[in-house]
Amino acid sequence: MQQSEPSSPAAPAPADVIDVEQAEAALVEHYPRLVRLAYLVLPPGLGRNRRVLTAHSVAQRALPRGRTAPAPTAGGDPGYAYVRLRVLRSALEAGLPLRRAAWPKRAQLPPLLPQVWGLRLFPKSGGADELALDQRLSALDGPARAAYVLRGLERLDDSAIRTTLLAAGCTPDVVATALGTAATVEAQPALLASPEFDPCSLHARPTDLMRRRQHAKAAVAGLAAVVVCGALLGLPGGESWGPDGAAAPPYALNPAGQAALDPAKLTRVAPTAWESSPRTDFSVWPARGALTGDKDLLRRALAVWARPGGSVRVSATPGTAAGAPPGPAQLLYAGEIDQARVVLLFDGLRVVRYAEPKDGTSGAALDFARVDGADAAQSGAVVLDRSDGNVRYLTAPWVTAASVHDLLKPDAAAQKLSRSADGTTAPFAGPALSGSCTSWNALALTDATGTRLTSDLGELVPARLTTGRPDAPHDSAPADWAATACSLAAARSHGVRSVNSWSYAEQPLPEANGTAQWVCTRAETWQGGSPRTLTLFRTPGATASVVAAKSQTSPACGARDPLVLAGVRWKSRAGVWYLVAAGSKKVDSVTAAGSTVPGNLLAVKVARGAKVSLTGSTGGGGKVTTLK
Structure with a gap:
């Protein structure tokens, strides 16, 4: 991570x-x-x-x-x-x-x-x-x-x-x-x-x-x-429970902080609590794994969380506090995965992953991810381990099946993913987050309400993938991301909660060059700010989309402002350059290069290197601009 x-x-x-x-x-x-x-x-x-x-x-x-x-x-x-x-x-x-x-x-x-x-x-x-x-x-x-x-x-x-x-x-x-x-x-x-x-x-x-x-x-x-x-x-003090592994030397703690270091005070939820709970999120995950009774391991995990030593690799997704627990946390998992001992904890706001080698505590890692307000769809899985390009998850107790889809091959059959009795999945190849984008494996989780598609974006919790208008998104099918999956790499390691893909316009290209597709993808973050919005343009027969515009601050293409406008310079098969632009359905006119056309589509001839401003308007007289 x-x-x-x-x-x-x-x-x-x-x-x-x-x-x-x-x-x-x-x-x-x-x-x-x-x-x-x-x-x-x-x-x-x-x-x-x-x-x-x-x-x-x-x-x-x-x-x-x-x-x-x-x-x-x-x-x-x-x-x-x-x-x-x-x-x-x-x-x-x-x-x-x-x-x-x-x-x-x-x-x-x-x-x-x-x-x-x-x-x-x-x-x-x-x-x-x-x-x-x-x-x-x-x-x-x-x-x-x-x-x-x-x-x-x-x-x-x-x-x-x-x-x-x-x-x-x-x-x-x-x-x-x-x-x-x-x-x-x-x-x-x-x-x-x-x-x-x-x-x-x-x-x-x-x-x-x-x-x-x-x-x-x-x-x-x-x-x-x-x-x-x-x-x-503060000088060392308080009760001692033994060696703290990779933790830094202790210091004076308030009573709540001291209680947070006691493995005996960890919350352990009953295995069937989620079935009758009004909430379906991380708070009803039971404690699973073969090492939930290993007090020494749990003590080290809590001590490193409270005061990580200099040798501990600490990471936190943007917008996530990396401080000590405010009080006793909830135990989600403790067990051995591949060549490591892993502990997953939850404090009501964050999921925390502690990992140490089987043969000692040197090289321990501590990862934080913000998950406040997660619902059943966003608390379906947590990363247990990443190694050699593979990823392994712990799934929620309400998940009944898991599978893997290569989004770049929507017609290929899904790969069924085996899980152990405690919900641990078999490892599978993660998405191509660097280099050439030749495949993009997404995790599909099935429960009593349906199947939801998620993607590993370098966080502890995978991002939910949705499609449709920003004010009414719904769960995606793999085919919805066939042309835009590689754009997900731009949202990696930014604390992303969900990504919506909206095909907002289709445009007949000049000179009978076929029909292009315009798509807007918006990544919402756990912290609520810094959304990552892209508008993508795809010509007929192309295997990938072109980024037409992007922004990290614009409300466009979101639930509060479901309007979008973008344009690109495009060359026809005859070698003529055009500015082609498209807005969403509520855009009533588009203006560029001195031309204003009714509707949400525009195509005008322009010089290859010309600088052209692009604006649109709605029926009520509102102005629509491109992403910035």
Whole structure:
């Protein structure tokens, strides 16, 4: 599974107020992330040593002054959103100039605590890319740095960034300027997560080398390491259940976090619970697999989930929080698959997959996928293992049969997929996600209500494939994707929930060149934003479609705006170039190259390299534009 940077921690819904315990739990759990955020936003002119200490200082002062505080309006975990907002506000205040007529703000003064005497503390040095990014960020003002960091490190969209900066005290004009300025710096989220910007992993050097003996330097450095890293992150404590495998060293946890690490507190659903439950989703999956009683394995999986060590490969689909469980999770599966031990867990919002080799814990992997709001169709299977181009699933208890279809060969018979008693499928070749697209295997799952087609897009949960108008999609047949299956590669590893294919127009081509087909595919994501929309054009006899337009922000071709318009330059068999365009049924006229034609189809002669604008209109006078 492709790695990706984790996004901000999420929760079912924000509350009106938060209490100090919520904020404290979020601060302890996400302390390194919050200090990194402060360090990146603080003014570079403070110097690396003071930036480190100030970053820790503002993070430590992020708790509410009273027992409760109003929750931020932004979504996600309200406790984390609150302390993040407090950290951001203090970091921005630290960059304000001092004024004679006003008392300085607390963040503008040197931090009282933490304080380290006789040492200079600074993060580990990075490479040339980190240095270049640091220089570019140094040239930005505080709000622009904050916008860049919230976009790259916290993975917030512009709307959420705007809300957060306004709540932090920035004016609307400053926020608008900050968003525009931040967009001029190349997005490099991986560099923001590098040790160069980690104020919790530090180098220490003496301030006066000539007056200190060698042993004194070592003692002071050791004491500083304990003060800065031990006291700030919390000392080991609480009950111990044994070795934690690939997990990082433990730290102090709140009671809910401590309970989440206890295998005995895992929820185990009865095998027949789904038959009488009003819900049909991951919450009624029973615990399956031969190792559900292996407490050592379950303990390691929970410990790595809470605090993955440096050797653990962690990946999360976009929009999915990669933080520790908020409380005891639900066990879905624990067993041996091929050469690995695999554990699947569910916390109400995410499916989490832990995998370790049979012969040890070195090379363990931890994968997160957001599945909140999944229905029976979207909780039919979870990836257990991928190896050598093959994929193996665990199917839902209500699935009665599984089969494999090559979407590029719709006339070929389906391949029946065998399953074990616990719902584990036999391995089969995954779709061609790279290189030439010569086949595309999709998984069909059958239950009491029918058969649903899904596709592996590099996530833990396969994406549901539908077809039809965006406001009334229905389950696909393999033939519906024969010409467009290869376009699914564009939706890989983007947290896709479902993909709809809509054949919205057929167009007779000029000079009796046959009839072309226009198709719009739209991939909806679990996080609700960043849909990936493509309009495809296919000429008679062609084995594949051509991408006419694409967008990641347009509502077109979706349930809220079931309108679409696209055009391409096309050459006839006689060598004449045309602009051919087609809109959906409600497009009443199309305008391009100075010509307006009634209806939803247009074909006009154009020069090969001519730049032509294309617009359409509806019967009510509405304007329709192409995807952007």
